[in-house]
Amino acid sequence: xxxxxxxxxxxxxxTPEGGEVTTRTGGRNLGxxxxxxxxxxxxxxxxxxxxxxxxxxxxxxxxxxxxAVNLNNANLPPGGGHPLGTxxxxxxxxxxxxxxxxxxxxxxxxxxxxxxxxxxxYGAISGMLGGxxxxxxxxxxxxxxxxxxxxxxxxxxxxxxxxxxxxxxLLTLLSWPYVCRLVRAQVLALRSREFVQASTVMGSTRxxxxxxxxxxxxxxxxxxxxxxxxxxxxxxxxxxxxxxLGPPPPFADWxxxxxxxxxxxxxxxxxxxxxxxVVLVITVLAFRQIGDALNDIASSRSxxx
Amino acid sequence: MTRYLMQRIGQSVAVVIGVMILTFxxxxxEPGSTARAVLGLKATPAKVAIFNNTYGxxxxxxxxxxxxxxxxxxxxxxxxxxxxxxxxxxxxxxxxRDAVLIGISTLLALIIGVPMGLxxxxxxxxxxxxxxxxxxxxxxxxxxxxxxxLLIAIVSVHFHxxxxxxxxxxxxxxxxxxxxxxxxxxxxxxxxxxxxxxSQYMRSSAIEELxxxxxxxxxxxxxxxxxxxxxxxxxNAVLPIITILGLSLPNIVAGAVIAEAIFNFPGMxxxxxxxxxxxxxxxxxxxxxxxxxATVVGNLAADIAYGVLDPRIRHAV
Numbered sequence: 001x002x003x004x005x006x007x008x009x010x011x012x013x014x015t016p017e018g019g020e021v022t023t024r025t026g027g028r029n030l031g032x033x034x035x036x037x038x039x040x041x042x043x044x045x046x047x048x049x050x051x052x053x054x055x056x057x058x059x060x061x062x063x064x065x066x067x068a069v070n071l072n073n074a075n076l077p078p079g080g081g082h083p084l085g086t087x088x089x090x091x092x093x094x095x096x097x098x099x100x101x102x103x104x105x106x107x108x109x110x111x112x113x114x115x116x117x118x119x120x121x122y123g124a125i126s127g128m129l130g131g132x133x134x135x136x137x138x139x140x141x142x143x144x145x146x147x148x149x150x151x152x153x154x155x156x157x158x159x160x161x162x163x164x165x166x167x168x169x170l171l172t173l174l175s176w177p178y179v180c181r182l183v184r185a186q187v188l189a190l191r192s193r194e195f196v197q198a199s200t201v202m203g204s205t206r207x208x209x210x211x212x213x214x215x216x217x218x219x220x221x222x223x224x225x226x227x228x229x230x231x232x233x234x235x236x237x238x239x240x241x242x243x244x245l246g247p248p249p250p251f252a253d254w255x256x257x258x259x260x261x262x263x264x265x266x267x268x269x270x271x272x273x274x275x276x277x278v279v280l281v282i283t284v285l286a287f288r289q290i291g292d293a294l295n296d297i298a299s300s301r302s303x304x305x
Numbered sequence: 306m307t308r309y310l311m312q313r314i315g316q317s318v319a320v321v322i323g324v325m326i327l328t329f330x331x332x333x334x335e336p337g338s339t340a341r342a343v344l345g346l347k348a349t350p351a352k353v354a355i356f357n358n359t360y361g362x363x364x365x366x367x368x369x370x371x372x373x374x375x376x377x378x379x380x381x382x383x384x385x386x387x388x389x390x391x392x393x394x395x396x397x398x399x400x401x402r403d404a405v406l407i408g409i410s411t412l413l414a415l416i417i418g419v420p421m422g423l424x425x426x427x428x429x430x431x432x433x434x435x436x437x438x439x440x441x442x443x444x445x446x447x448x449x450x451x452x453x454x455l456l457i458a459i460v461s462v463h464f465h466x467x468x469x470x471x472x473x474x475x476x477x478x479x480x481x482x483x484x485x486x487x488x489x490x491x492x493x494x495x496x497x498x499x500x501x502x503x504s505q506y507m508r509s510s511a512i513e514e515l516x517x518x519x520x521x522x523x524x525x526x527x528x529x530x531x532x533x534x535x536x537x538x539x540x541n542a543v544l545p546i547i548t549i550l551g552l553s554l555p556n557i558v559a560g561a562v563i564a565e566a567i568f569n570f571p572g573m574x575x576x577x578x579x580x581x582x583x584x585x586x587x588x589x590x591x592x593x594x595x596x597x598x599a600t601v602v603g604n605l606a607a608d609i610a611y612g613v614l615d616p617r618i619r620h621a622v
Contacts, residue, residue, distance in 0.1 A: 139316065143323030147597045150559035151577070155331060155589050158581040235448050242450050243566055245581055258450070265458045266469075273458075277451045285446040292442075 034297040041293035047286035051279070055101030064095035085271040087257070097275055100252040103164050104283070107171070107237055107253075108230035114172040116226040119179025124214045126180070127187030128206060138184070141177045149174040153236060157245045164247065167240075171233045179225045186218045220294070227291030231284045238280055254280045310609065317605045324597035328590045329373050333366075382591030387583045392591035395576060400595070403572040406565075407557055410492045411550070414499035419543060421500070422507025423534070426542070429512055438505070445501030449560050453494045453567045460490065470569040491568040498560050499553060506549050511542040544615050551607025554600045 035041050079085070085093050126137040152174055160166070190196055196213050204212070238255025240246045246256055257276035264272045344352055357363045361372050376382070382392035421441070425434045444452065461469035468487045482488070514520065515538065523533045558574075565574030573592055580588040 139319045139323055142316070142320045143327055143597075145555070146320055146324055146600045147327065147593055148555035148559040148600075150562065151593055151596060154562070154577065154581045155586075155593065156334075158584055158589070159334060159586075231446070238448060239450060239563060242448075243563065243578060243581075258454070265454065265462050270458065273454060277454065281443075281447045281451065284448070285443060288442070288446050 035294065038293045038297060040289050041297075044286045044288075044290035044293065047282060048290070051101065051283055051286070052105060055098050055105055058098040059095065062094060062098065064092040085269075087272050093257070093272065093275055096252055096257060097254070097279060100254050100257060100276070101279065101283075103251065103253045104234045104237060104280075107164060107168055108234040108283075108287070110168045111171045111175060111233040112226040112229040114168070115176040115229055116179050116222045118172065119176035119225075120183045120215065120218060120222045122176065123180035123183030124187050124210055124218065127184040127191065128210060128214065130191075134184075141180050144174065144177045145181070150236060150239065153240060154243070154245060157240060162247050163251070167237060167247065171236060175229055175233065179222055179229070182221050182225060183218045186221055187214050190214060190217055224291050224294045227287050227294065231287040231291070234280070234287075235284055309612070313605060313608055317601050320601050321598055324594060324601070325374060325377065326370070327597075328594045329370050331590055331593070332373070332586065377594065382594070383587035385580075385585055385588045387580065387585040387588070392587050395588060396573065396591055396595055399571065399573045399576050402570075403561060403574070406488075406491060406495065406570060406572055407561060409488070410495035411499060411557065413492060413496040414503055415546070415550075417496070418500040418503030419507050419539075419546065422504040423511055423539065423542070425504065425508040426511030426515060426538075427534070429508070434508075438508075441501040441504055444497050449494060449498050450563050450567060452497055453490070453564060456490055456494065457567075471571065487568075491564050491570050494564045494568075495557065495560055499557060502549065502553055502556075503546060506545060507542060510545045511538060514538055514542045517541075544611065547607050547611050547614070551604040554603045555596075558596050558600075 087093055087096070122137070122141075126134045126141075129137070149171075153170060156162075156170055157167075162170070190213065196209060199209055199213060234254075237246065237253055238258070241253055241255030242258050244259055246253065249256075254276045258273060258280075264270065344356060348356075354363075361369060364372070380393050382396070384390070385392055385395055388395060421437060425437050428434045457469045460466050467489050468484065469490070471487045471491070472484055520533065520537060523537050528536075561572065562574035562577055564570065565572050566578040569575065573596075577589060577592050579585075580592075
């Protein structure tokens with residue numbers, strides 16, 4: 001999505017020597033205007049909003065039993081009192097889809113915010129310290145990146161019985177290194193820029209430079225990684241539940257609904273598989289679209305400088 | 306180049322030590338004690354004390370870590386609780402099978418992804434580019450177990466074309482090929498996940514190269530478009546893919562766990578999943594260590610290969 005450039009006010013129609021003059025909005029090189037005009041970003045946001053309404057407001061309107069087992073109603077095809085049918089425990093699939101979505105979305109947002117804050121600060125501090133401290137801090141990050149997140153998640157979930165809070169903590173612990181690497185690279189590039197050096201000469205403390213210059217200028221990086229983190233953590237939880245290592249019942253998420261997916265397909269209950277698959281794909285796709293649109297905006301803006 | 310190489314090797318060694326510390330910490334996170342896990346809940350305190358003494362579990366943690374490193378370096382990863390076999394044996398059996406599965410699927414992903422990215426780059430900004438990008442983006446965003454389930458639903462359940470799971474009782478690598486049709490679905494599922502990444506990196510790398518002066522020179526010289534694409538564009542644009550190949554190893558491994566669990570492929574992923582379900586910690590931690598080291602070595606190899614293949618990098622650092 002190409003964004004329109006903002007011409008400097010006061011010089012309409014005049015293109016000065018050296019190309020078009022563009023304004024920059026504060027320290028943030030991520031334009032709200034560009035974001036609002038991006039069809040992809042807005043489309044993604046609309047879908048996310050609908051999903052939030054579906055999961056959190058839906059159960060208030062569509063009232064159904066989502067926990068009690070009733071084998072008389074097991075494996076009912078869609079129709080009648082159950083628009084999407086029932087699963088092998090006789091639980092209404094539409095109702096469970098809503099409740100399951102709550103944990104998926106809560107997890108996604110919580111992990112994205114927490115891991116972005118930790119990763120951005122760690123990366124910025126490491127990049128600013130430089131030298132041996134940076135090398136040491138980065139080897140810790142490399143270590144966490146060397147072992148696949150999902151593998152570590154499987155190990156810990158087989159050691160302890162997890163609930164939503166511990167999974168959020170765990171995923172945060174495992175996903176901040178990705179943000180950290182990117183932010184550090186940006187900080188290293190920023191360190192040699194004139195405005196940072198000017199600030200140092202003027203006697204700014206490291207803390208001031210960190211929060212006034214580094215963090216705002218890496219904003220575009222961590223807002224993009226945050227949207228991807230939402231998608232990735234929702235996927236990680238669903239994959240964990242799919243493999244039967246998620247939190248125990250009555251916990252519900254979209255992955256849990258797919259645990260018996262292969263068997264359901266062979267036994268002829270496809271309606272027990274498709275709804276969760278569809279919402280999962282829509283959610284992940286929506287967040288990735290927002291992230292990708294933000295990424296495009298950020299890179300087209302930096303290209304215009 | 307030598308200095309850069311030494312630095313990279315030094316970093317890699319540090320990360321391998323880091324991975325060992327990580328797995329060591331995980332060993333000690335295990336709830337309950339190792340003695341209870343091995344001897345059973347009814348073991349007498351005396352037996353537990355003897356066990357702890359024999360395996361050095363009553364020593365200070367730094368000493369235990371030293372012993373752990375010593376064991377690992379001698380190829381001793383402990384004994385599987387579930388199988389009663391050395392972990393190294395279990396892993397050694399399965400590692401080559403994964404090399405086959407991951408090798409074939411990554412090769413397939415490259416064969417599809419590289420030309421796809423090139424095609425997108427040549428047509429970038431057009432509808433064709435958007436269609437290809439959109440398709441792969443959707444496939445990439447869709448969870449891999451979902452793709453596996455849909456493929457099973459269509460190919461195995463509906464059309465009965467390919468088996469949905471691997472035959473059991475395979476003991477050798479050759480055994481993997483007794484029923485080649487069973488390999489198709491796991492390979493395809495793993496490949497789908499990598500293609501999107503490869504093609505998108507290939508696309509952006511090729512777009513960058515297309516804007517270079519040497520492309521204009523090649524055109525001005527009157528070279529055929531085919532010659533320009535294969536000799537000039539492809540060769541230069543494909544280089545960054547090597548780095549991506551190294552970096553995407555953890556993702557491929559994670560994907561392999563899910564694909565192997567679904568398709569019953571007898572590799573490390575299936576072993577890992579079964580160990581996770583049966584709380585078989587020695588196997589999980591041994592496998593984690595191997596995966597971590599493989600990732601570090603893979604990244605190092607990618608960096609070295611990049612330096613060897615690209616003279617600009619070789620002389621710059």
